[in-house]
Amino acid sequence: MRKQFRDTALELAAQDDDLVVILGDISHFLFLPFQERHPTRFFNMGICENTLVSVAAGLASQGFHPFVHTIGPFLTDRCFEQIKLDLCYNGFGANIVTTGASFDYAWDGATHHAYADLAMLRLLPGMEVTQPGSPRELDALIRSQYRNGRSTYFRLSDHAHGLDVPVEFGRGVVLKDHGAPLTVMTSGPILGNVMAACSDLPVNLVYFHTLKPMDHALVARFRHTKILVVQDAHGLAEAIAEVPELSMAVHGLPDRFLASYGTVKDLRQSIGLDPAGIREAVRMRLGRAVAAA
Amino acid sequence: MPTMTPACRDIRRSILRASKASGHGHIPTSFSVVEMLYAVYATMRHDPRRPDWPERDLFVLSKGHAALGLYAVLAHHGYFDVAELDTFGAFRSRLGCHPDRFKVPGAEVSTGSLGHGIGLAAGMALATQLRGSSRRVFTLVGDGEANEGTVWEALMVASHRRLAALTVLFDDNGSQVRSLQIPNLAERVAAFGCDVVEVDGHDVDALRAALATPAPTVRAVVAHTTKGWGCPTLADNMLEWHRKSPDDAQLARFLEELDAA
Numbered sequence: 292m293r294k295q296f297r298d299t300a301l302e303l304a305a306q307d308d309d310l311v312v313i314l315g316d317i318s319h320f321l322f323l324p325f326q327e328r329h330p331t332r333f334f335n336m337g338i339c340e341n342t343l344v345s346v347a348a349g350l351a352s353q354g355f356h357p358f359v360h361t362i363g364p365f366l367t368d369r370c371f372e373q374i375k376l377d378l379c380y381n382g383f384g385a386n387i388v389t390t391g392a393s394f395d396y397a398w399d400g401a402t403h404h405a406y407a408d409l410a411m412l413r414l415l416p417g418m419e420v421t422q423p424g425s426p427r428e429l430d431a432l433i434r435s436q437y438r439n440g441r442s443t444y445f446r447l448s449d450h451a452h453g454l455d456v457p458v459e460f461g462r463g464v465v466l467k468d469h470g471a472p473l474t475v476m477t478s479g480p481i482l483g484n485v486m487a488a489c490s491d492l493p494v495n496l497v498y499f500h501t502l503k504p505m506d507h508a509l510v511a512r513f514r515h516t517k518i519l520v521v522q523d524a525h526g527l528a529e530a531i532a533e534v535p536e537l538s539m540a541v542h543g544l545p546d547r548f549l550a551s552y553g554t555v556k557d558l559r560q561s562i563g564l565d566p567a568g569i570r571e572a573v574r575m576r577l578g579r580a581v582a583a584a
Numbered sequence: 585m586p587t588m589t590p591a592c593r594d595i596r597r598s599i600l601r602a603s604k605a606s607g608h609g610h611i612p613t614s615f616s617v618v619e620m621l622y623a624v625y626a627t628m629r630h631d632p633r634r635p636d637w638p639e640r641d642l643f644v645l646s647k648g649h650a651a652l653g654l655y656a657v658l659a660h661h662g663y664f665d666v667a668e669l670d671t672f673g674a675f676r677s678r679l680g681c682h683p684d685r686f687k688v689p690g691a692e693v694s695t696g697s698l699g700h701g702i703g704l705a706a707g708m709a710l711a712t713q714l715r716g717s718s719r720r721v722f723t724l725v726g727d728g729e730a731n732e733g734t735v736w737e738a739l740m741v742a743s744h745r746r747l748a749a750l751t752v753l754f755d756d757n758g759s760q761v762r763s764l765q766i767p768n769l770a771e772r773v774a775a776f777g778c779d780v781v782e783v784d785g786h787d788v789d790a791l792r793a794a795l796a797t798p799a800p801t802v803r804a805v806v807a808h809t810t811k812g813w814g815c816p817t818l819a820d821n822m823l824e825w826h827r828k829s830p831d832d833a834q835l836a837r838f839l840e841e842l843d844a845a
Contacts, residue, residue: 311714331714337744342703342737349707352693355714372697377704381685381694 292447293318293390295426299433300358301325304332307438309354313343315361317390344370347385348377356386356438362396363389363405363446371411378442379415386437387412392422392448392480393523394549394558401548409526412444413503419443420503420526421460422479424452428500431458446524450555452483456498463506467496472580474513475573476531477521478502481564485521488569494577505530510537517580519573523564542572586787588814588845591660592618596814596842598656602669604835608681609827612811612818614653616757616785617724620807621650621657623791624722624753632662635689641719642708644693646701646735647726647755648682655679655688663690699732701725702752706742709750709802717749720798724753727769728760736776739802743777746801752778755785757809762823770806778804785809815841 301324304310311332312325319326319335326333336343340361347357359366366389367374378385389408396403413420419441423429429445436443457464463476467489474495477485482498489496495513499506510518511534518539520528528541542563549558559565563572588596599614628641645654652672659666664678671677678687682696692708695701705723712719725735742750756769766772774780779799783790785807794805812818815838818825830838 334710334745336741337737339737339741341699341734342706342741345700345703345734345738346707346710346741349704349709350711350714351707352704353708353711353715355711373700373703376694376697377700381704 292423292426292429292449292451293321295429296360296388296433296447297321297325299430301328303434303437304329307356310356311350311358313347313357313359315340315343315366317361340365340370341373344373344385344387345377348373348381348383351383351385352381358386358388358437360388360390362403363391363408364403367405367408367412374412374418374442375415379417382417384440384442386433386443386445388445388447390447390449392446395449395555397555397558398552400552401550404549406524406544409446409502409524410529413526413530417441418503421501422446423500424479424482425454425456426451428456428458432460432500435460446479448480450480452480452486454482454486456500458500461501461504461506463497463499463509465495465509466498467494469493469495471495472516472584473573473577474516474518475521476510476518476527478527479523481521481523484559484564484566484569487566489573492570492573492577494573499527502526502530505533507534510534517576517583519576521569521572523559540576542569586784588786589788592622592788593814593842593845595622595656595660597839598659598666598669599652600830600835600838600842602652602656602672603829605670606672606674607829608673609825609829610649610652610681611829612822612825613647613650613726613757613759614656615813615815615818616809616811617650617653617755618657619786619788619791620724620753620755621653623788623795624724625657625661626792627795628720628722632690635663639719642692642705642721644701644705644708644721644723645683645691645695646705646723647698647729648695648701650724650726651679651681651683654683654691658688658690698726698729699734702735703738705752706738706747706750709742709747710745712749713745713747719749720751721749722751722753724755726759727754727756727766730754730766730769731760731764739773739776739778742802748798748800748802751795751798751803751805753805753807755809756806757811759811759822773804773806778802780804780806782806782808786813814845817841
């Protein structure tokens with residue numbers, strides 16, 4: 292997905308002299324082609340994430356369209372106040388692009404994990420929050436949002452779901468509608484595991500690549516069903532819960548740090564977010580939903 | 585000891601009256617920056633009748649709690665009527681205890697949380713560099729604010745990028761004697777790659793000379809000031825008066841002290 296970010300930025304920069312890229316000393320090798328093509332608009336600015344965001348706000352105040360990019364927790368958890376005040380409160384629009392979604396950096400341990408970013412940034416007035424699950428989704432979302440004057444969060448993962456899903460900012464997607472009493476709702480790369488888990492189960496499946504603004508109308512369409520949110524980060528369930536009168540449960544993260552190492556697959560399995568764990572959760576909820584119907 | 589200019593005395597009178605009328609304070613810190621703000625606005629390319637003039641220079645009050653000082657200087661220049669200062673901090677006022685760029689003509693950035701404005705100003709100066717413009721960007725940072733690590737991050741980035749459009753004024757008013765005073769502030773700022781000038785922060789001529797031309801890299805003006813300068817009662821009791829506003833008798837005494845300064 293990072294390569295797609297580079298390619299999209301490179302293509303857009305050829306048409307937009309105000310597009311600038313600010314890196315926090317990550318992805319600099321990947322961005323060499325951008326640096327060579329647009330040396331004056333490429334800044335590997337240093338490991339000082341708070342300042343990267345403030346500088347981006349200053350650039351945005353003067354009409355530039357900045358992309359700030361580094362590892363998820365450092366650019367969101369650490370920089371929450373810069374995003375809140377320098378971007379959102381001041382109304383200076385910049386693009387926050389992270390890598391290392393949830394526990395992509397599994398073997399780096401919990402210091403490099405980000406579970407709260409989507410939930411926190413959703414709370415900021417004026418902020419747009421996206422969680423693309425594939426390079427195609429990322430490309431479409433960047434193109435539609437990057438220069439609209441608002442600040443947008445693009446949460447990149449190295450583990451794309453590999454599915455071809457329609458993309459329109461702010462709109463959720465119905466992937467399966469069986470008229471079932473249970474609707475599974477999910478977002479981002481974990482869709483791959485959700486699809487594998489539910490492929491032969493009679494459930495409805497709704498997918499979101501945009502968490503703010505949430506597609507309330509689409510959620511409301513499934514209000515008459517039980518809803519199971521499957522998520523590998525906080526934020527989606529809270530966004531869905533903005534729709535009143537839902538009967539909703541969440542299959543997601545435990546209330547503890549994931550202090551193991553290994554791979555994303557290992558960590559997902561350890562907390563029931565592998566296909567088998569998700570399937571078990573869906574089957575249990577489906578049984579209850581059928582009984583209640 | 586420099587002599588207070590008539591304009592800066594008038595600005596201080598406005599600050600006192602506004603604080604009395606509104607019941608809100610931050611007088612000592614506003615007093616410490618009056619000459620600096622006056623000198624900045626005397627140096628900047630700006631037009632009070634056109635706050636959005638595209639060719640204007642930019643000023644960011646990084647130490648946003650000196651807003652009353654900024655408002656008094658803006659009013660002095662005609663950005664809005666001096667009488668509006670009396671609304672300071674009121675529910676429907678445009679003039680809050682920290683500046684809001686959507687409300688205050690002449691305020692470029694909404695500030696308040698310390699350590700943010702200087703990074704924004706660095707971004708504005710980078711924009712100037714990218715556009716090949718002659719625009720200058722000024723920002724005013726408090727010495728207490730310099731406890732924030734982001735101040736030093738921003739200085740590192742700005743001096744590394746040789747952002748000659750940027751001038752950073754430090755209000756070295758000794759406010760941090762109570763917690764984390766930064767000794768030798770000018771030396772430390774110089775060590776971060778800035779072109780440093782030290783001045784008496786109440787000497788308008790010295791400030792104007794320091795601000796007149798940009799340096800080849802970030803210009804830092806470390807201005808030694810006194811909180812509450814011009815009113816000995818405020819200067820001698822700066823901690824007590826940090827957020828207080830005067831009653832009628834206190835206002836009369838402060839105005840007398842000011843006339844004698």
